[in-house]
Each structure stands twice: as C-alpha cells, then as structure tokens.
Amino acid sequence: MDKVIINSYEEFEKLVGQQIGVSDWLEIPQERINQFADATLDHQWIHVDAERAKVESPYKSTIVHGYLTLSLLPHLWNEIIEVNNLKMMVNYGMDKMKFGQAVLSGQSVRLVAYLHSLVNLRGVAKAEIKFSIEIKDEKKKALEGIATFLYYFN
Template sequence: MSKVVINSYEEFERLLGQQIGVSDWLEVTQERINQFADATLDHQWIHVDVERAKTESPFKSTIVHGYLTLSLLPYFWNQIIEVNNLKMMVNYGMDKMRFGQAVLSGQRIRMTAELHSLVNLRGTAKAEIKFFIEIEGQKKKALEGIATFLYYFC
C-alpha cells in the first residue's frame, strides 16, 4: 500500500472515519528485544532469558516488551502517512490503550490506522488516530488504542 500524502488540514479532514493505511510487517527479533531492555533497564527474564523462557514461561519463548511494541508506532505511522507543510508535529497523548496479546520473539507485527477524529485548534490540527498492532497469523491484536498528534501547519 502506498503512503497517504497530506498537504493541508482540509486534506486530512477528508480521511475522517476512514482507514488511512496499513504498515509493512516487522519482525521483532531477540536482538531488538535485548537492545530495548538495555535502553530501558527492563531486563525481566521473560523478555531476555531465552533458555529460562523455553521452560518456565507459559509462552515457551521470550516475549516482546509491551512498551517496545508501543515504541514502534512512529516507525509504522511514518510508513502509512506523510504530512507536509508543517512547522512541527507533537505527540499529544495516548488513550484507551490495551495490550491484547503477547508478541513472541521472532513474530512479525504491523499497524493499521484510521482517523478517529480531527479538530482544528486555531490552525493546529489535533488528530486522534485509532491504531491496531496486529501479529501475523493471529486474530487477537497485540495492542490497540488512540494516539493523538498535534500537527502545526504552515
């Protein structure tokens, strides 16, 4: 799927209530999990101890940190949309976020996004994006919620 290009508030508004797009699949490797553990100082064994997870985890594998899954939103979002004519964009908040299913090391995930709401705040577009992080081959979502961004158009 090609990237959606937005050049103005009005173009953004036309997407209201619609699916904006779907990202590519990304494999979450054990190396990435370990790097995230190092960056966040979260070395809980269920994420980083492969041998122990094989025998003691109910998943029989290490699992991806939930916050690692969440931290991939900007990567996926940038695959789906390109917003031009901006002074800046600011992450504003997260709402109704739920982790539905653990992502196992080596599984592939992707994001589906739709424009949930859009408000014009004196020239600043407040966009609420409903997102779903899917796990390849699984029905249940890994993560879903609403990400809010402020887009300051020129």
C-alpha cells in the same frame, strides 16, 4: 500500498472516519528486544532470557516488551502517511490503550490506522488515530488504542 500524502488540514479532514492505511510487517528479533531492555533498564527474564523462557514461560519463548511494541507506532505510522508543510508534529497522548496479546520474539507486527477525529485548535491539527497493532498469523491484536498527534501546519 502507497503512502497517504497530506499537504494541508483540509486534505487531512477528508479522511475522518476512514482507514488511512496498513503498514508493512515488521519482525521483532531478540536483538531488538535486548536493545530495548538495555535502553529502558527492563531486563525481566521473560524478555531477555531465552533458555529460562523456554522452560518457565507460558509462551515457551521470550516476549517483546509491551512498551517496545507501542514505541514502534511512530515508525509504522510513518510508513502509512506523509504529512507535508509542517513546522512540527508532537506525540500528544494515548487513550483506551490495551495490550491484547503478547508478541513473541521473532514474530512480526503491523499497524492498521483509522483517522478517528480531527480538530482544529487555533491552527494546530489535533488528530486522533484509532490504531491496532496486529501480529502476523494471530487473531488477537497485540495492542489497540487511540494515539493523538498534534500537527503544526505552516
């Protein structure tokens, strides 16, 4: 699927209530999980100890940190949309975020995004993106919520 290109607030506004897009699948290998553990100092065995996880984890595998899954949102979002004519974009917040199912090491995820709302705050576009991060070949979603981004158009 081609990226949605947005050049102005008015173009963005036309997408309210619509699905904006679906990202490509992204595999999350154990190496990325280990790097995230190092970066966040969260070395809980269920994420980093593959041998112990095979025996003791109900998943029989290590699992991706929930916050690693969440942290992929900006990357996956940028696969779906390109917003031009900006001074800057700010990650503003998260609402109604829920982790639905653990992502196992080596599984792939993708983002499905809808433009929930768009408000003009004195020239700043406040976009609420209803999102879900799906797991390949799984019915339950890894993560759902509403991400809020502020777009400062030129």
